[in-house]
Amino acid sequence: MRLLLVGWAATRLLLLLCLFQVLPLPGPFVSADVEVIYRGWYEVLSGGAYPADDVTWQYPPAAALAILSPGLLPFLGYPEAFYLLAAACDAAVLALLLVGVRRRGHSPAGAWVWVVGLPLLGPTSYARYDVMVTAVAVAALLLVVRRPRLGGVLVAVGALLKVWPALLLVGTARGRATRLAWGAAALTVAGLGAGFALFAPGSLGFLTHQRERGVEVESLGALVFHVARWFGWQGEARMNYGSIEFLGPYVGVVTTVSLWLTAAAFGWLLWWRLRARVWTPTTCAEAAFAAVLLFTVTSRVISPQYMLWLVGLAAVCAALRSAGQRPAVRLVVAAAAVTVLEFPLLFSLVVESRPLGVALIALRNGLLVAAAVVSCAALWRSTVLAPAALPRPAGLLSRPAVGRSSDASAR
Template sequence: MPESQPAAPSVLPAFLRRPVALWCGFALVHAVLIALNLSGVGWPLGDVERVYLGWAEGTTSGAVRLGIDTDFVYPILALAPILASLVFGAPLYALTWLGLVTVLNAAAFAVLLGRRPGRAACLAAWWWLVFLLLLGPVALARIDAVTAAVAITGLLVLRTRPFWGAVLLSIATWIKVWPVAAIIALMVASKRRWQVLAVFAGTSALIIGAALVAGSGLTILSFVTEQTNRGIQIESPVASWWLVQSALGIPGAVVYYDQQILTYQVIGPGTDLAGALLTPLLAVCVGLVLLIGWRAQRAGAAAAALFPPLLLALVLTLIAANKVGSPQFMTWLAGPLILGLVASPRAWRAPALVALAMAALTQVVYPYFYNYLLATEPALVLVLTARNVLELVLLGWMVGRIWRLCSTTGEAVVPAGNPGAAWHRSIIKE
């Protein structure tokens, strides 16, 4: 087995590695984000105050049972944070939502730091705080923020408690689907893949069983058809083709508001065909990424080296090859990048910087200048297109990294004293 290499030199001053500094940074960043949500430009809490609150009140009044006898756009566990935020009443719903997400983030932050955080964990923690700040209000104001926190916690818990880590990732998947990428990546990278599958299947069976007892029938799976029936959302990478045409004054491409899905979409020559092709294309792209990952695993690539880039590649594929696109999708990147920074700070520093740029560009578009994007102003279309191009660049980077692992054999090199070493010896043990 190759010897562990020394930990990368810290880029953080000593005082920034102290727990008190880290937690003060956490409190400050979340205070800023909460203030921006409550008093910032562009109604960033629109989904929370208009959509989530309506769902919560309709469910508690008995008017609807989302996911049971009424189709629901999200998996059924999404109702848990949506209903929990009503505990102090409708007037305080938004503030309760922001508090709930902050608490979940704090739990993930505590797991990341542990009792005595190492240099890599401190670097990852500060990166996450900067990422949240650059992403802006939407980092807290969507259901994706809940799944991001639960997924980050699950990925980190895998290091020491693989069973509970897999359970948390399964629960996150039943809040919003994207964390299933972590389960699938583990199925490829880990030799304990059948244990991972058993945990996911068992957790899912309990959730589905409870819904069936409540009378859901196949409505429990309505979130699948609700997503496939969508048009092309304006922030998806493929929509850039029509947004650019509109920005250049080429007739035919129009931005409109879908009253059923409650999102802005684009329509123009070829959008119907593109919308029909994108779902199977997404499946093909995911399959190709998994095939490359499987090839690397069969070639002897260490699971600790394979899992983080494979997970990030899958998450980026779910974003880049999707006809649905929203600013909150950027929160999905946090978990894989935190995992990478903890395991190998040097190798993941540059991808983490690219993600920071993506977060900053996203906040420029939403919420501050979103109306200009809806009017397809050239400057905003350019900003969004640049963000989407960076998604493709980062995806290609991760696929290239996985491809290079096809010639790697033996154990991964994990810095001594790094929490990633514990993770390496757990769920993805060779």
């Protein structure tokens, strides 16, 4: 426990020193989003409206709460307050994982995955509000099996912060657990969504702000254009909708293919849910991990902060002792280590489609694809191919064998 806490404190101090420019890293200034974009949104949101005219605002309405949260520390500048609040959310995730170790016999491996995995992403971890969303998602996933209503409420809050936590409910057990969790989530989304729409104009503007997006240079589909550039492709990579994206010939084709792959992934999840026969205490976390992996690898945008989601879910699977997901957890941690190399350290090589930059993107995305395949296969084996539990004969339940403490020992 001491080593775990010392490791957390040391690595998080390094992240903060990088963000405060005491230990500057090569590559683009990762805190520009907080110091320029988020701060600009803060000014608009403080006036009671959403930045509806800014196409870089692509987030659900509750994201406003994350952007406004530095106002809770008015004695600090906006960036400093944001980074400290991000560190507090990071600590909250660690606390949730450690409470499970002490009270419910969870594995400390989950806490180690979080302590090691987050800093592997570099200072980007604290320079986006995704760590706040991940904290809500981890809490929801740890609660939803035991307290489905509360878990459903937290999933809804997470979805209103950044959509993807809605996938956490894909693995709830059929029947009462699903009715309670999904019902609570639906009511929470409806109630909070109506409240945001009533009190702040433009809360649903994010729904139309991504229609003209290209293919982000770090995505799986971007590999097509990285290689095509070597053979004279006439497109370009430039800032678009808040990230560096490929724009030009055939980008629309790759975008369409990405959307169809995402639809196919959701189709597979539906097929899995219909075929699943066995639910265990870890199934919900395993299904959530597999679903978010599928969503990530088929997306036309794989920003570095997306890895935070996966590290958080991997930590939950490890904490719950999900043996089948261990290979996928290791692959995600490895992908996080590669991510910090491609962004921010060598990002210029990625943008210019240099061989080393393309190799890093291919390696990181290859690890994620492998993790998605391994995770889905393990989920299928543990729920569809596993033999369904057979009911015991009534005699075994009512008459234990003579001289034995239980029917199990008699067998």
